[in-house]
Amino acid sequence: MKRRNAKTLMFLGTGSDVGKSVLAAAFCRILRQDGFRVAPFKAQNMALNSFITPEGGEMGRAQVVQAEAAGIEPHVDMNPILLKPTSQVGSQVIVLGKAAGNFTAKDYYRVKRTLVPVVREAFERLSARYDVIVLEGAGSAVELNLKEHDLVNMAMAEMADAPCILVGDIDRGGIFASLLGSLMLLEASERDRLIGFMVNKLRGDPALFESGVAILEARSGKPVLGVVPYFDHIAIAEEDSVALTRRMKRKPEGSEGAAVRIGVLRLPYVSNYTDFDCFEQEPAVDLVYFDRPAEVFTMDAVILPGSKNTLEDLAHLHRNGVADALVAFHKAGGVVVGVCGGFQMLGTSVRDPHGVESRIEEVRGLGLLPMVTEMFPEKITTQVKVRAEPGNPIGAGGRMLLGYEIHMGRSRSLGDGARPLFRLIERNREPVPEDEELEGLATPDGRAWGTYLHGIFDNDAFRREFIGRILSRSGRRRSDAEGGPLSYATWKEEQFDRLAEHVRRHCDVERIYRLAGIR
Structure with missing residues (x-):
C-alpha cells in the first residue's frame, strides 16, 4: 500500500x-x-x-x-x-x-x-x-x-x-x-x-x-x-461481553441509597446493552444486570434488552423460569419494558420460518403485549427521529426523540386495546411519509411496553419521565439531594x-x- x-x-x-x-x-x-x-x-x-x-x-x-x-x-x-x-x-x-x-x-x-x-x-x-x-x-x-x-x-x-x-x-x-x-x-x-x-x-x-x-x-x-x-x-462505554459480566458482579457505587431499582435481563445473546449506560449515571437509579428468576421480584421495573438470536433467548427464558417470573411480576403490578429483541419477546409469539436467526421456527412469547413477530431476511438499519404520540400510556406526548433501529423482525399489533407509542418523522435524515406505520406498543396502563428504538433512553427528558413514573408507581419520591437533571451527552464529553x-x-x-x- x-x-x-x-x-x-x-x-x-x-x-x-x-x-x-x-x-x-x-x-x-x-x-x-x-x-x-x-x-x-x-x-x-x-x-x-x-x-x-x-x-x-x-x-x-x-x-x-x-x-x-x-x-x-x-x-x-x-x-x-x-x-x-x-x-x-x-x-x-x-x-x-x-x-x-x-x-x-x-x-x-x-x-x-x-x-x-x-x-x-x-x-x-x-x-x-x-x-x-x-x-x-x-x-x-x-x-x-x-x-x-x-x-x-x-x-x-x-x-x-x-x-x-x-x-x-x-x-x-x-x-x-x-x-x-x-x-x-x-x-x-x-x-x-x-x-x-x-x-x-x-x-x-x-x-x-x-x-x-x-x-x-x-x-x-x-x-x-x-x-x-x-x-x-x-x-467509557465498553462492548466486550467480559465487561458485562463484570457489571453483574459489582454493585454500582452509591446505589444503596437509590430510589428505584431497574433490572436489565442478561440474555445469552444480549446485544446493545449500552442502551442502558445512561441509567448508571442517574443518582435515583440502581441499575442491575441479572439472569435468575428470583431476582425479578427485587426490581421496580425490568427491561428486556436487544438480542442477536431472539428465539433462542426466548426459549432460554422459558427453560430457566424467568419467563414465568416476568409474567407473575407484571401481574403483581411490575413494569416490564422491551427494546428491539426484548420488545419482540413481549408479544404472543416470535416466528422464524426462513431460518434467519435460528433453527427454531416458533417460540411462544410472554404474552404481555397483543403482538406477533416474524423474522425476515432483509435487515432494517436506520437512524430515526420520532414524535411521542399524544396520550400514549407512557407519557412524553408530543416530544421529539432520537434513536436507531437494527432488526430482522417485523411485529404486528393484534389490537386488543394496545396503543402505539411513536410516530416516525425521519429515517436516515429523510422525511417519512405521513401514512408511515406507527412505532412501539404499550398496554393501556403503560406497565408493559416496547419499542424497536435503540438509544431511546439517551433522550434526557424521556429517561427522566420514565424514572419519575416508576417512582410514582412505587410511592417513592426523587431525592432533593440528587442535583439537576443529567445531560447524558454533556456527561459523555x-x-x-x-x-x-x-x-x-x-x-x-x-x-x-x-x-x-x-x-
Missing part, C-alpha cells in the same frame, strides 16, 4: 479486554485536543453491541465511542467488517454496514480473503480525510493458529504501515510473560514495527513498578511508553476529557508522537 497523507498509530493487545479500545479512544481525544483531525479504524470487530450511522450503516460500538472521542460522526469505513455471533459457531457478517449473511467460522475463512480489498479501500478513504488514523487490533496479536487468516492485527499494521504499541493488562497478572512472550512470537519485521509497550490497569502507585519497567525495557530493547493506573472514576487527562498523565505522549512520526 502506498504511503497516505494520514499518519497512523495502532494499539495491539496481548489478549482480549486488556484495554485496547479505551486507550484508542483516549488517543482519539488527545490527538483532537492537540489540533489533529483524527479518526478511529478497526478492520474487523466481533461484537453484539452495534450502532447505526446517519447513512443507515451498521458498525461496532467501540469505533462509535472512539469517533465520539475524536469529535466526528461515526462512519462504516471506521469498522468495515463487523461479526455478530448468532451461535457458538456462526456469526452474521456485516460488510460496510450491510448484512452479507450468516456464516460458520469455516465458511467465513473461505470468503475472508475476498474482503481484503474492502478493508484496504475503507482505510484509504479515511486516510485521505484525516491527519491521523488510530487503529485497533483484536484479541491477541499473536494467535499463531489464526495468523494465516489475520486481517485485523499485524496484517492490518503492515497494510497501513502503522507503528504499533503493544498493550498488556497487569491487573490480570503475568504482565512480563504476556508482553515479552508476545514480542518473542512476532516475526522480526513485525517486531521492528513495534515502537513500545503500554502497561495498563495498574493498581497502586506507578512508581512501585519502576523496576518492572526496567526489566521490560532491558529484556526487549523496546521502551515502556506508559504505565496507566486502573481507574473507576471515568466511565466530560468522560472523554477525563480519560485523556488520565492517560496523558501516565504516558509519554510526546515520545509516542515522535516515534510514530506524528510530529
Whole structure:
C-alpha cells in the first residue's frame, strides 16, 4: 500500500479486554485536543453491541465511542467488517454496514480473503480525510493458529504501515510473560514495527513498578511508553461481553441509597446493552444486570434488552423460569419494558420460518403485549427521529426523540386495546411519509411496553419521565439531594476529557508522537 497523507498509530493487545479500545479512544481525544483531525479504524470487530450511522450503516460500538472521542460522526469505513455471533459457531457478517449473511467460522475463512480489498479501500478513504488514523487490533496479536487468516492485527499494521504499541493488562497478572512472550512470537519485521509497550490497569502507585519497567525495557530493547493506573472514576462505554459480566458482579457505587431499582435481563445473546449506560449515571437509579428468576421480584421495573438470536433467548427464558417470573411480576403490578429483541419477546409469539436467526421456527412469547413477530431476511438499519404520540400510556406526548433501529423482525399489533407509542418523522435524515406505520406498543396502563428504538433512553427528558413514573408507581419520591437533571451527552464529553487527562498523565505522549512520526 502506498504511503497516505494520514499518519497512523495502532494499539495491539496481548489478549482480549486488556484495554485496547479505551486507550484508542483516549488517543482519539488527545490527538483532537492537540489540533489533529483524527479518526478511529478497526478492520474487523466481533461484537453484539452495534450502532447505526446517519447513512443507515451498521458498525461496532467501540469505533462509535472512539469517533465520539475524536469529535466526528461515526462512519462504516471506521469498522468495515463487523461479526455478530448468532451461535457458538456462526456469526452474521456485516460488510460496510450491510448484512452479507450468516456464516460458520469455516465458511467465513473461505470468503475472508475476498474482503481484503474492502478493508484496504475503507482505510484509504479515511486516510485521505484525516491527519491521523488510530487503529485497533483484536484479541491477541499473536494467535499463531489464526495468523494465516489475520486481517485485523499485524496484517492490518503492515497494510497501513502503522507503528504499533503493544498493550498488556497487569491487573490480570503475568504482565512480563504476556508482553515479552508476545514480542518473542512476532516475526522480526513485525517486531521492528513495534515502537513500545503500554502497561495498563495498574493498581497502586506507578512508581512501585519502576523496576518492572526496567526489566521490560532491558529484556526487549523496546521502551515502556506508559504505565496507566486502573481507574473507576471515568466511565467509557465498553462492548466486550467480559465487561458485562463484570457489571453483574459489582454493585454500582452509591446505589444503596437509590430510589428505584431497574433490572436489565442478561440474555445469552444480549446485544446493545449500552442502551442502558445512561441509567448508571442517574443518582435515583440502581441499575442491575441479572439472569435468575428470583431476582425479578427485587426490581421496580425490568427491561428486556436487544438480542442477536431472539428465539433462542426466548426459549432460554422459558427453560430457566424467568419467563414465568416476568409474567407473575407484571401481574403483581411490575413494569416490564422491551427494546428491539426484548420488545419482540413481549408479544404472543416470535416466528422464524426462513431460518434467519435460528433453527427454531416458533417460540411462544410472554404474552404481555397483543403482538406477533416474524423474522425476515432483509435487515432494517436506520437512524430515526420520532414524535411521542399524544396520550400514549407512557407519557412524553408530543416530544421529539432520537434513536436507531437494527432488526430482522417485523411485529404486528393484534389490537386488543394496545396503543402505539411513536410516530416516525425521519429515517436516515429523510422525511417519512405521513401514512408511515406507527412505532412501539404499550398496554393501556403503560406497565408493559416496547419499542424497536435503540438509544431511546439517551433522550434526557424521556429517561427522566420514565424514572419519575416508576417512582410514582412505587410511592417513592426523587431525592432533593440528587442535583439537576443529567445531560447524558454533556456527561459523555466530560468522560472523554477525563480519560485523556488520565492517560496523558501516565504516558509519554510526546515520545509516542515522535516515534510514530506524528510530529
